[in-house]
Amino acid sequence: MKKDMIGLALLSLLAYGCNENAREVADSEEDHTAVASDTTGLLAAQQSINANDLLQHIQVLASDEFGGRAPGTAGEDSTVNYLTREFKKLGLQPGNPDGTFVQKVPMFGFTAQPQANFSAGGKTINLSFPDDYVAVSRRFVQDVNVNNSDLVFVGYGIVAPEYGWDDYKGVDVKGKTIVMLINDPPIPSPNNPAQLDSTIFGGKAMTYYGRWTYKYEIAAEKGAAAAIIIHETDPAGYPYEVISGSWSRENFDISNPGKNMDRLAVESWITEDKARELFTASGNDFAKLKDAAAQKGFKPVPLNAKANFKIKNQLREVESRNIIAKLEGTDPQLKNEYVVYTAHWDHLGKDDKLQGDQIYNGAMDNASGTAGLIELAKAFTQLPEKPKRSILFLAVTAEEKGLLGSKYYASNPLYPLTKTLANINMDVLNPYHPTEDVIVIGYGNSDLEDILAEEARTQNRRIVPEASPEKGSFYRSDHFEFAKQGVPALYAKSGIVARDQPADFITKKQEQYTAEHYHKVSDEVYDDWNLDGAVEDLQLYFRVGLRVANGSVYPTWREKSEFRARREKSLSEVQQ
Numbered sequence: 001m002k003k004d005m006i007g008l009a010l011l012s013l014l015a016y017g018c019n020e021n022a023r024e025v026a027d028s029e030e031d032h033t034a035v036a037s038d039t040t041g042l043l044a045a046q047q048s049i050n051a052n053d054l055l056q057h058i059q060v061l062a063s064d065e066f067g068g069r070a071p072g073t074a075g076e077d078s079t080v081n082y083l084t085r086e087f088k089k090l091g092l093q094p095g096n097p098d099g100t101f102v103q104k105v106p107m108f109g110f111t112a113q114p115q116a117n118f119s120a121g122g123k124t125i126n127l128s129f130p131d132d133y134v135a136v137s138r139r140f141v142q143d144v145n146v147n148n149s150d151l152v153f154v155g156y157g158i159v160a161p162e163y164g165w166d167d168y169k170g171v172d173v174k175g176k177t178i179v180m181l182i183n184d185p186p187i188p189s190p191n192n193p194a195q196l197d198s199t200i201f202g203g204k205a206m207t208y209y210g211r212w213t214y215k216y217e218i219a220a221e222k223g224a225a226a227a228i229i230i231h232e233t234d235p236a237g238y239p240y241e242v243i244s245g246s247w248s249r250e251n252f253d254i255s256n257p258g259k260n261m262d263r264l265a266v267e268s269w270i271t272e273d274k275a276r277e278l279f280t281a282s283g284n285d286f287a288k289l290k291d292a293a294a295q296k297g298f299k300p301v302p303l304n305a306k307a308n309f310k311i312k313n314q315l316r317e318v319e320s321r322n323i324i325a326k327l328e329g330t331d332p333q334l335k336n337e338y339v340v341y342t343a344h345w346d347h348l349g350k351d352d353k354l355q356g357d358q359i360y361n362g363a364m365d366n367a368s369g370t371a372g373l374i375e376l377a378k379a380f381t382q383l384p385e386k387p388k389r390s391i392l393f394l395a396v397t398a399e400e401k402g403l404l405g406s407k408y409y410a411s412n413p414l415y416p417l418t419k420t421l422a423n424i425n426m427d428v429l430n431p432y433h434p435t436e437d438v439i440v441i442g443y444g445n446s447d448l449e450d451i452l453a454e455e456a457r458t459q460n461r462r463i464v465p466e467a468s469p470e471k472g473s474f475y476r477s478d479h480f481e482f483a484k485q486g487v488p489a490l491y492a493k494s495g496i497v498a499r500d501q502p503a504d505f506i507t508k509k510q511e512q513y514t515a516e517h518y519h520k521v522s523d524e525v526y527d528d529w530n531l532d533g534a535v536e537d538l539q540l541y542f543r544v545g546l547r548v549a550n551g552s553v554y555p556t557w558r559e560k561s562e563f564r565a566r567r568e569k570s571l572s573e574v575q576q
Helices: 003-018 020-024 029-037 039-047 051-061 074-089 212-221 240-247 272-281 286-293 363-381 404-411 448-457 479-484 505-516 532-550 564-575
Strands: 102-120 123-126 133-136 143-153 177-181 226-231 251-254 266-271 301-327 338-344 390-396 420-425 437-440 462-465 489-494
Touching (some): 039 363, 039 532, 051 363, 051 532, 074 301, 074 363, 074 390, 102 133, 102 272, 102 404, 133 240, 133 301, 177 212, 177 301, 226 272, 226 301, 240 266, 251 404, 266 272, 266 301, 272 301, 301 363, 301 404, 338 363, 338 404, 338 479, 338 532, 390 404, 404 479, 448 462, 448 489, 479 489, 489 532
Parallel strands (some): 143 177, 177 226, 226 266, 338 420, 420 489, 437 462
Antiparallel strands (some): 102 301, 133 266, 143 301, 301 390, 437 489
């Protein structure tokens, strides 16, 4: 496109984004009719997504031979080779403009061996790793020490000017160790104290302020030496074992010239029981301080206690890989615009310290989503008339280590993000049963949901908000890194209303998975799996992506979305 054509296109997009009436669809009725008119070709391509092929891919990726697919291991090599081979078989082009199917992601691996204790009220509180606490240093150094550091309770550890909220008010925490709560402050609604106030933070829904990554980021900005988050299962959204299992093994971060010296010296979690013991020993009441922290007027509370951390890091440099394949669009101009499907290929690898089974196979998390990426690619190659815009199939590394692969791509995109219309992400597909509903994680964020709703109706399904937005799931998978850069992102999952099954059928299955298999070695393929629901979801995502790829306008963020300003800014910069 010539520069003036780009300018006209961007003006059109921005105008569309400001027109609330245009939200109902993200392409014109003519475009939708054009796609739907080729019923035979569309349905045949859609139906190429099938349970047998999906299961075979999952079985390979989740096999013991792939060793749990940890970055920087032989399991990564096996995964990269398998995905590359499958994409080539489908006739897809290398997704990297350098002619390869990989984007190299420079990282360093670190395995922390921590020691820690508190001193309070004349006694020493010893901490057992990882049962009582976990602690890491993401600085690329071998030895880290924080000695005799003053402990300060900073409530929820949030600075949010738009809400008039500052948990650090009036206190200099440089060189100190801060202690904070997970999630957002639960502010009761003035009209109904039984509900949360949706005008402050997200009400019931977690905002990024409640996410643990934010809390460490702001603590580093404030100059703290160490930061400790108190784990509570309900507000965290997962049991402590998820943290101890992940943080007590090798972790990763993206390499940078500064060796992460701007990060906290120590990032830590402690159990609620140990937190209560610390507060009691320092002459404080945990419950009362927690209640006080939910008030806008809260001020940091020195705990009259000291913290000591000693961490020895085992370090190694790792060049991990994102895998990317491309189906080039057919329109001479629009082929330089993109729809990106993502799924993370990595899992937790192998733990030699375990008795018996040592491999975290990660069948559902996320061999299923990665297999789904292959099936989607197959469906697009089966279309008799390929989409106007190009489709990218991106399997990212190190999601389990902090969304690192998607973060690296979003910071170092192979194709301009201003020409990336949408990201559609898959993380843990449904192995239980087809559902009548489709859950949108982060419901109400973008008009991609309008397209999803329309296409779901072709399956006699409906879209619904997530039941537990307080868990912050929108910030916990790879679409979030695209969203942070302004790219409209859709993260949907099967619902909980199973067709022709008891009302609690899916809920019980999901609860069992979370309690017994999530981030455990038992996340494997089981004989009772029914992948018909996963297939139905993939076919839905296929139709949504095709609609966007052939549409006449860019999807946009909703008026109140926290990502809208970033998108409009990036588009206007291109226009200039």
